[in-house]
Amino acid sequence: MSDQRxxxxxxxxxxxxxxxAATGSAVGLGNIWKFPYMAGDNGxxxxxxxxxxxxxxxxxxxxxxxxxxxRRGRSSPANTMSFLAKEAESSQAWTLLGxxxxxxxxxxxxxxxxxxxxxxxxVFGGFQETSxxxxxxxxxxxxxxxxxLLFWHTLFIILTVTIVARGILKGLEAWxxxxxxxxxxxxxxxxxxxxxxxxxxEGLAYLxxxxxxxxxxxxxxxxxxxxxxxxxxxxxxxxxxxxxxPADQNIGRxxxxxxxxxxxxxxxxxxxxxxxxxxxxxxxxxxxxxVFVTLPIAFANMPLGVLFGTLFFILLSIAALSSSISLIxxxxxxxxxxxxxxxxYAAIGLGIFSxxxxxxxxxxxxxxxxxxxFGMNFFDFTDFLTNxxxxxxxxxxxxxxxxxxxxxxxxxxxxxxxxxxxFKSWFFVIRFVAPVMVAMVLLYFFI
Ligand code: PFF
Numbered sequence: 001m002s003d004q005r006x007x008x009x010x011x012x013x014x015x016x017x018x019x020x021a022a023t024g025s026a027v028g029l030g031n032i033w034k035f036p037y038m039a040g041d042n043g044x045x046x047x048x049x050x051x052x053x054x055x056x057x058x059x060x061x062x063x064x065x066x067x068x069x070x071r072r073g074r075s076s077p078a079n080t081m082s083f084l085a086k087e088a089e090s091s092q093a094w095t096l097l098g099x100x101x102x103x104x105x106x107x108x109x110x111x112x113x114x115x116x117x118x119x120x121x122x123v124f125g126g127f128q129e130t131s132x133x134x135x136x137x138x139x140x141x142x143x144x145x146x147x148x149l150l151f152w153h154t155l156f157i158i159l160t161v162t163i164v165a166r167g168i169l170k171g172l173e174a175w176x177x178x179x180x181x182x183x184x185x186x187x188x189x190x191x192x193x194x195x196x197x198x199x200x201x202e203g204l205a206y207l208x209x210x211x212x213x214x215x216x217x218x219x220x221x222x223x224x225x226x227x228x229x230x231x232x233x234x235x236x237x238x239x240x241x242x243x244x245x246p247a248d249q250n251i252g253r254x255x256x257x258x259x260x261x262x263x264x265x266x267x268x269x270x271x272x273x274x275x276x277x278x279x280x281x282x283x284x285x286x287x288x289x290x291v292f293v294t295l296p297i298a299f300a301n302m303p304l305g306v307l308f309g310t311l312f313f314i315l316l317s318i319a320a321l322s323s324s325i326s327l328i329x330x331x332x333x334x335x336x337x338x339x340x341x342x343x344x345y346a347a348i349g350l351g352i353f354s355x356x357x358x359x360x361x362x363x364x365x366x367x368x369x370x371x372x373x374f375g376m377n378f379f380d381f382t383d384f385l386t387n388x389x390x391x392x393x394x395x396x397x398x399x400x401x402x403x404x405x406x407x408x409x410x411x412x413x414x415x416x417x418x419x420x421x422x423f424k425s426w427f428f429v430i431r432f433v434a435p436v437m438v439a440m441v442l443l444y445f446f447i
Pocket of ligand 1 (some may be wrong): 025026028029030032089105108228229230231233235236237238288323324326327
C-alpha cells in the first residue's frame with residue numbers, strides 16, 4: 001500500500017489541503033490572462049468548445065492518473081517514475097519523463113514570471129484612463145521598457161524561490177482558503193460590470209457560439225495545449241503534489257473538483273473580458289496584452305474602481321505565485337532527494353535558471369523583438385514549445401504509463417476503487433482515447 005512509503009517533504013495536513021494546493025496550482029495566469037487571449041486569438045466559441053472537450057475527455061482522466069502516480073511514488077516526479085517503473089518491472093527510461101517534466105516546469109516559469117510581473121506592476125496601475133486607446137498605449141509603453149519588465153520579472157522569481165525554499169506546505173493554506181475566494185468575488189463583480197457595457201450578449205456569443213469554419217490544426221493544438229496548461233498537467237506538477245496527498249483521499253473526486261473550479265474561473269474571466277473588448281472597439285486578437293487593456297478600462301469606470309483594481313491585481317499576482325511554486329517544485333524535490341541539496345539552494349539554483357531564460361522573454365518585447373525562432377519571439381516560442389509540445393507529449397506518456405505499463409492491480413489498489421464501470425471507462429480513456437487523441441492533434445499539426 002502506498003501509505004507505507006512516505007514523502008520526505010511532508011504530507012498535506014488534511015484532504016482539503018491537497019484540493020487547495022492543486023487548485024492553487026491550476027488557477028493562475030492560465031485562467032485569467034491566457035485563456036481569454038487564446039480564445040480571442042483562435043476565433044472564440046469553437047476554441048472554447050474544443051478546450052472544454054479537452055478538459056473533460058483528456059484533462060480530468062490524465063489528472064487522475066498523474067495524482068495517482070504521484071501518491072504511489074511519494075517522491076519527486078523523476079524518482080517516482082523510477083520507483084513505479086521498477087514496481088512494474090519496466091525500463092528505467094521512464095525516469096526521463098519526470099526529468100523532462102521538471103525541465104518543462106522551469107521553461108514555463110521563465111515566461112510565466114514575466115507575465116506575472118505585468119500583473120504585479122498593475123497593482124500600481126492607477127486605473128484612471130477610461131479610453132481604450134489610452135489604456136492600450138500605456139501597456140505598450142510598459143512593454144517597451146526593458147528595465148521595468150526585468151524588475152518585475154526578477155521580483156516574481158525571488159518571491160517564488162522564497163516560498164519554495166521555505167517548503168511549499170507552509171503558508172499555502174491561508175492564501176487559498178481566503179484570498180482565492182476574494183479573487184473569485186472580484187471576477188464576479190467584473191462580470192456584473194460587463195453586463196452593463198452594452199456588449200454583454202455580443203461577448204457571450206463570441207465566447208460560446210462556435211463557428212466551426214474557424215477550426216483548423218492550429219486551433220485544435222492551441223485548445224489542447226491550453227487544457228494541459230490550465231490544469232497544470234503533463235509536467236509533473238500535480239504528480240509532485242500528489243506525493244504529499246493523504247493515503248485515504250479519493251483521487252477521482254479530487255480531480256473533478258479541481259478541474260471544475262479551474263474551468264469555472266477561466267470561463268468567468270472570459271465572460272468578464274469579451275464584452276469590454278467589444279464595447280470599447282478593441283480587437284479580441286489583442287494577444288497577451290488582452291486583460292491588461294480591458295480590465296483597467298472596467299476598473300476606471302466602476303465605483304471604487306481603484307480599490308477593486310488594486311485588489312484584483314494583488315490577488316492575481318498571488319494566484320500566479322501559487323501556480324509558479326508548483327512549476328519549480330518537481331525539480332527542487334528531485335534535487336533535495338537525489339543530490340541531498342538543501343531545499344533553499346535547490347530553489348535558488350533552479351530559480352536562477354528560469355530567471356536567465358526569462359530575461360530573454362522580457363527582452364523579446366523590446367530590445368530583442370527582432371530575434372525570432374520559427375517566426376516567434378522568444379516569449380512566444382517558449383510558450384509554444386512548452387504548452388503545445390512538451391505538455392501534450394508528457395500527457396501521452398503519462399497516459400501510456402498508467403494504462404499500459406503499471407500493473408492494473410496496482411492502479412486499482414492506489415485508486416481504492418472496484419474494477420467496475422467507472423474504473424473501466426476511465427481505464428479505457430487512459431489507455432486508448434487520451435493518448436490517441438493527443439497524438440492525432442500533434443500529428444495533424446505537424447503534418
Ligand atoms: N495552471 C497554471 C495556470 O493556469 O496559471 C500554470 C501552470 C502551473 C502550468 C503548473 C503548468 C504547471 F505545471
